Amino acid sequence: MTILVIAEHDNAALKAATLNTVAAAHAIGKFVGGDIHVLVAGHHAQGAADAAAQVAGVAKVLLADAPQLAAGLAENVEATVLPLVRDAARHYTHIVAPATAYGKNIAPRIAAKLDVAQISDITAVDSADTFERPIYAGNAIAIVQSQDPVKVITVRTTGFDPVAAQGGSAAVEKLDAAADRGIAQFVSREVTKLDRPELTSATIIVSGGRGLGSGENYTKVLEPLADKLGAAMGASRAAVDAGYVPNDYQVGQTGKIVAPQLYVAV
Known part of the structure; x- marks a missing residue:
């Protein structure tokens, strides 16, 4: 059993949310005993892949580098992820992404294509198939069990302390990215720049x-x-x-x- 983490990054470096997501993958790994692989899907993203390789506890980094992945369009990332999940030799049982705008954009599409239920916004791992997530604006905690063969999960990053960004030495494996689906087009992005902490x-x-x-x-x-x-x-x-x-x-x-x-x- 292997856990696949979909990294959030800016092509040059990892976003902080990825470290919390890897922490959640570690918590799952305690029950399934599998390795943790990190997928970096982007363009000119070697820097982000190298950073992912340094993250503590990561066994392998998968780098899919192509122009159609530069903007992180859900359709193109999903098309790159699905062949990995369907490859029996890789045996991915859990696909984990941060519950950020990026992860919430991609994970539902992957779940739908796999015909499985998405488990959203988890804050704790009770077992390989059982997770805790807040409901009613955080006033109650639901315990959710999934019997799907592949669990597609988004992680509330505040629920898991980040793993160390240094200390790992994972190998980087380059993948062929899926062709551009052509059903969505990146137009523009306005990024707010703050002098204060995020x-x-x-x-x-x-x-x-x-x-x-x-x-x-x-x-x-x-x-x-x-x-x-x-x-x-x-x-x-x-x-x-x-x-x-x-x-x-x-x-x-x-x-x-x-x-x-x-x-x-x-």
Whole structure:
């Protein structure tokens, strides 16, 4: 039995969520006893593959490098993953991806093509086929058991401490990428650049709500505090809906899932 982790990356380096996802794969591996392989699907992605090879506990890195994989379109990544899963010699029993925008885009398509149920947003592993996941906005925990031959899983990254980014020495195997499916086209991407820590991985967060009254007050009141604490800045849904800040700041059920050591709500 082997576990396949689909890495989130920017072609040059791994995203932090991948390390948490590998940690979840380790937790599954304690029950199935299999190796962990990491798939890096991208273009000019040797840097990300080399980084994945250094991750503690990874036995092999699979590098699929092609222009049609540059933007991470779900259709093309899925077409590259399916032959791997259907290869009996590889014997992948679990396909694991982070429950980020990237993972949530790809995993459902893989599950549908395999005709299996996706297990979403897991926070704990009880056995090889049994997992815990939050429901009702985190007010209850569901224990989910799957009898599907291949488990397709997304991981709530805040539920697992990241593995070490260094210490591994996995081999990198190059794969042929599937041809461009031609049913989706990448148009553009606007990336928000922040001088502060990213919300989902921040250890300290300063967050503002409706009571601040305006975007000007949000900036005036919260930025000095966040600067002092070295904190990320977040906001409630009400503050985002009111236009105080962009929606990337939103924390909560309809925003970003966070797990800081200190959360200051104003």
